[in-house]
Amino acid sequence: MQTIGTWLGRGLAAAGLMALGAASAQSVPKPDMGKLLATGGVSQVEGAGGGGLTPWALITGYGTRDSYGANAHYTVVRTGEYALDTYGVAVGLMDRVELSYARQAFRGTGRNNPLDDVTVRQDIMGLKVKVAGDAVYDQDRWLPQIAVGAQIKSHQGISGGILNGLKPRDLGARDNSGVDYYVSATKILLDQSLLINGTLRATRANQFGLLGFGGDVHNHYRLAPELSVAYLFSRHVAAGLEYRAKPRSLRLASDEDAYDAFVAYFPTKNVSMTLAYVNLGRIVEALNPQTQKGPYLSVQVGF
């Protein structure tokens, strides 16, 4: 899985570069940047177009069904005893297909933290396909925009601190790498200036996959619901709340549900900034009994 993930990741990165190159090439049409501001969402923590924690059914970028869009993002989360850094690229094709690639590094911090200096890395390749509805145009229908997606996560090992050189399997996980599958439904209720998203994720991931897949509690896929609600204050600003459930397969990983409250700012179609306060619950309760909460900041640039 890891080699497949890495291989696919390289292919995807190449495709992304080609799309970026194509933007400047004469033979390929210029990106139309034709979608309305903010309607590509921001980059969620695993690199897909969405909110902060959750993928949405919206296709990333500003390309309409006649064009394409692409973007890059950097996201930092700082809780009391951990730091999560994610960066990645994503491409939206014909407002139908989204490909994304992200790299996560999760690090223990603080002198009194037994996991100080432990760094866990994983790469995530994402695929999303819009299958029905249109979140913006279908204001007179109840049908939301619906997309199905997969996040192929390949573990890149643990380094530093007391866990140096270990893999998630050494900590009780059944697999180091794995795949999450999800279906997302996004409805923009312009009449109420609201965006609502519901995602149902089939997953075996422990702490987003950073602690591997499956474990000593159970080893099957569980359905984990995720919810986002945002109020559209203007075409430049949206703010809201999110919730993401986790499957709890591994005894070591407390895997408590995550929440956040966010404000996203879209000054232009080329840049967006998301500031949030996130609560990831307890991560490894045996070592850090504190609930892990703190600021989340994400910047996306693209077209």
Place this chain on the structure above:
Amino acid sequence: MRTQLIKRVLLGTVMAGALLATQPARAADDAVFQAFGGKEGMARVVDDFLVEVQKDPRIAMFFAPTSIPRLKVQLTEQFCQLTGGPCVYQGADMKSSHANMGLTHAHFNALAEDLQIAMTRAGVPNAAQNKLLAKLAPMQRDIVTR
């Protein structure tokens, strides 16, 4: 004679009921129109909107062959009706009026953006802006032909 009376009473009841039903509903429905500043405010928004689209390189060409004063009257009428104002749009339906223009999603959205800019400049509250956009958005299906 007696049936006549019953008819009158029934008619009266229905009319009173209709009046009661429409009175508060009318007040609420008209709130968006009022948020635009009534007929005068709406005309100002449409004025500014048409200035905006005519200098928007993405869509200006579609307005070149159009009579702007006539379009102004029609759009003001249409937006007035869509926001619950006391108007009836008398222009052509969306499908036939955009039939041979070859418009794309990007064109449609560019127009929506220019409208958002004009509404914001006129100080129309965002919630009221979105209520008008909610009425306009599904028209995409008749307007976009490419």
